[in-house]
Amino acid sequence: MNQGRGAPARFMSESSVRNLCIMPALALLIAFNVFPLLASLGISLTDFNPIIDTAPRFVGMGNYRDLVESPRQEVWRSFSRTGFLVLVTVGLETLIGFAVALLLRRSFRGRGLFTAILLIPMMLSPAVMGSFWRYLFNADYGALNWFLDARLNWDGSRALAFWAVVIAEVWMWTPFMILLSLAGLNAIPETLYEAAEVDRAGAWFRFRHITLPLAAPMVLLGIVFRAMDTFRLFDTAMVLNGNLEGQHTTFVSVLLHARGFGGSRSLGEPTALAYLLLIASLALATLVLRYLDHVRGVGAPERGRRP
């Protein structure tokens, strides 16, 4: 008569238990991802306006056409501006980050403390950090102008505003590149340098043929992360300069915010812009993932032997 503990399990088959566990996640995904995605696709094809109480009119690809063909080319300019920002910011972060990591790799007194201090900017909230920089950049009473003994105007209508964003971003995210570079550098086996030393390789040779190629996968990973993150940059530009159109800090997300929340126009066009941004992000992410697969395949570490 003893049926044991196995009996109740037959109440539900293994696959139905599995399905039951997946269901909530699936429901959430549909409710908060798939539905909004489809709904916004629908909205982007209409002149839907949440404020005026009239039924939205279907306009087909009209919103997209307006965006692409707008006389001031504001959309394309925001895209190229964002691209340039990614190039400059990530480039600087990588160069400075890797250089600092090279210095931090040597052992010296107080290295731990020094590294910790260097990492602080990364821990701050971008909004808070943006506010600080806003005061530093202020044309009339900012600390930066006082230091430089100049009267630089970092206002959004000036090209300098773009560089203000670059400076703030580089300051904030270089520690991230330091961290990843250090991880890459520390993974290089010491015996490779010793072998090179016995082989009479010079310092540049060691750097070029051991340090650089072996740290590269990790640094590339950092570049990829930072590029994707910078591409959707919003907070720093918003805090520094607000969401006005036609400024030197009107990046894609800023433009999207300005169009979506800035006026009483239809929501159709901003939604269409959001869709363009989504497509661009997806394209970028796909490229990046392809590339990471490639790196993983080629850059497999030296087959592990006894250390």
Add this chain to the structure above:
Amino acid sequence: MPAYEIAGLTVAFGNAGARPALDGVSFKVGAGELLVVLGRTGSGKTTLLRSISGLQKPAAGRILEDGGGPQGPVDISSLPPHGRDMAMVFQNFSLYPRMSVKENLAFPLRAKALGLSAGEIEARVSQAAETLGLSDKLCRSPTELSGGEMQRVAIGRALVRRPRLFLMDEPLASLDAKLRERMVLEIRGLQRSLGCGMIYVTHDHVEAMSLADRILVLDRGKVLQAGPPEEIYRHPCDSRVARMLGRPGINLLTSEEGGRMGLPLSEKRLLGVRPESWRVTADPAGPAVASVVEHLGPQMALVLDVQGIVLRVTAPPSLRVKAGDRFRLGVDPADILYLDR
């Protein structure tokens, strides 16, 4: 090719009270000699190689190089690694992973100080590749190679340099037995044909015996004994050296045990008898009982129990034997080693 003399080499790590990794190590390497440093893990053998190469700075001691010129031996202990013209093969191969096999081989030749032309480099690399059977692997990446191939690239990288002295740090430790056997022969042949000196570090006594012109036994940072393999095997200076060579290991008996077995004694405290020195004769009334019998192919390894004394003995496979059989044992007095400790 120069000869080398290492004099009083001492290396200490960490706190002052700790036992130094190397404690006054002195020995010589003749021109074109293959010296094997035999020692267990932690005996200081790798530290010794690193000190000779210049990667490790010794606390005391000198390294002298004697090129046979009129100026006599030169102290090279203060030279950096790249100034010593030695090539080192590391235990973990240390191939440059992003370079092809060819680039790895060419790497040591590209140093500006050598001033070699591209053609010369090419010629040396292809010669080394041919010697080591790597010609068809030149364009591969090191990560695509087998362990044996990687090791041959590492050796090749040392080879192309045509160094004055080869330093080998357990280069075969991570290879399987069959490959190791073949590589030992290859290394021996290469060293002979190049005629340059080599210091080869290992913990494997078979490797040591088959390679060495001379063996240097290192234990806890000190040289126990140095000499030709057969001398180390036949006349070990103490039980530590005796135990390190031979498999199955040597039988060490106290003089009391030796007396019980009726062996000739001396004033020394220990008697050592190699397993193969025993003459084993089947005798139902004999004092020795076989407890374990292993068939090793060319010979049999037996564990015998003689009135509570456990002995390891080898016998020809023609001797039909099973566990529980009884034997009579004999040994030529000349084969007995008398040791102080």
